[in-house]
Amino acid sequence: MADHNPFPGENNTGHIWDSDLRELKNPPPRWWMIGFWTSILWVVGYTILYPSWPVGEEATPGILGWTQIEEYERGVAQIEARRAEFESRIGTLGVEEILADPGLTQYTLASAKVLFGDNCAACHGSGGQGNPGYPVLADDDWLYGGSTAKLTETITQGRKGNMLAHQDILSAEEVDTLARWTVEMSQGEPGSEAGWQLFSTKGCSGCHGPTANGVLAELPGGEVITVGAADLTDRIWRFEPGGYESARHTILYGVNQSGVEQTREAVMPAFGPTARVEDVEIRRLDPQEIKKLVVYVHLLGGGL
Structure with a gap:
């Protein structure tokens, strides 16, 4: 300076x-x-x-008396007033009637997108594509059935798969035969005679159905009777990556078997109004929200 x-x-x-x-x-x-x-x-x-x-x-309140909370509440009230007509109709109609109304269906899809994101996307993916270890909802492969009635039942009550562990029931050779037969079936081949013999005599057909497609019986109207066993005749594997080793693991250790350390885990929680988690009753989704989700899942691409 x-x-x-x-x-x-x-x-x-x-x-x-x-x-x-x-x-x-x-x-x-x-x-x-x-x-x-x-x-x-x-x-x-x-x-x-x-x-x-x-x-x-x-x-300090300000002489106008304005608050963000009041403005938010007015906005919510306006939205609810706009939705009231649609919500009232959804409450009085069944799922099939909603699907028959294009305008109401579009509203339901928009409304259910948030419900799906909050409750379903963590396991099934944002578009129903299925995260690793969880079922895909965007195809037409259903363990328990893809009708709107079955979807309602699944979302409300939840699902818990069950398959007996065969590590102490089958010999190593029998496990190997069944695992290879499962791979053959998934590739569209007829399957070995030895595999079919074991499938029939070891109780597998009691859950997977007489033709191994997971269906025990077909009812008029497209409904099927199933216990949630996988379709062994398609290329879709419930537990990735699929193939011989995956099939062998499932046969040996089963699904949701208590006391079996390597058992597969396949549980979907119940989302009904009185759902319970670890013996604690909690509020999950009300009937109207479940109805919206049924419409949403049905239209993801795999509804029947």
């Missing part, structure tokens, strides 16, 4: 850097000063009209 002002007569402060860098005392432009004082007046006016200054646990 210079000790003497080398720019006499200039309106500067006398602070000089690097020989010629100095600080002037010129007033700000008029437009800048107008904006400056206007902003001060605006702040004063705002603090008078709206909640602003913290006083104790609350802020």
Whole structure:
């Protein structure tokens, strides 16, 4: 900084850097000063009209009495008023009647998307594609049936698969034969005679059905009787990655078998109004929300 002002007569402060860098005392432009004082007046006016200054646990209320909560509640009320007509109709109609009404179906899908994201997407994926270890909802392969009635039953009551562990029942050779037969069936082959023999005599057909497609009986109207056993005749594997080793593991250790360390786990919780988690009753979804989810899942691509 210079000790003497080398720019006499200039309106500067006398602070000089690097020989010629100095600080002037010129007033700000008029437009800048107008904006400056206007902003001060605006702040004063705002603090008078709206909640602003913290006083104790609350802020000064402002003479307009406006609050964000009240504005939010008004917005929610407007949305609910708009939805009321659709929600009322959904409450009085069955799932099939909703699906028959294109406009109501579109509303239901939009409404159910949030429900699906909050309750289902963690396991089944955001688009129903199925996360690792969980079923795909966007195809037409259903363990318990894909009709709207079955979907309602599944979402409300939940599902828990069950398959006996055969590690102490079958010999190593029999397990190997059945695992290879399962792979053959999944590839569209007829399956070995030895495999069919074991399938029939070891009780497998009691759950997977006489033709190994998971269906015990077909009813008029497309409904089927099933206990949730997998269809062994398609290329879809309940437990990835599929193939010989996967089939062998499932045969040996079963599904949801208590006391079997390597058993497969396949449980879907109940989402009904009186669902229980670890013997504690909690509120999950009401009947109307379940109805919306049934429509949503049905139209993901795999409903029957």
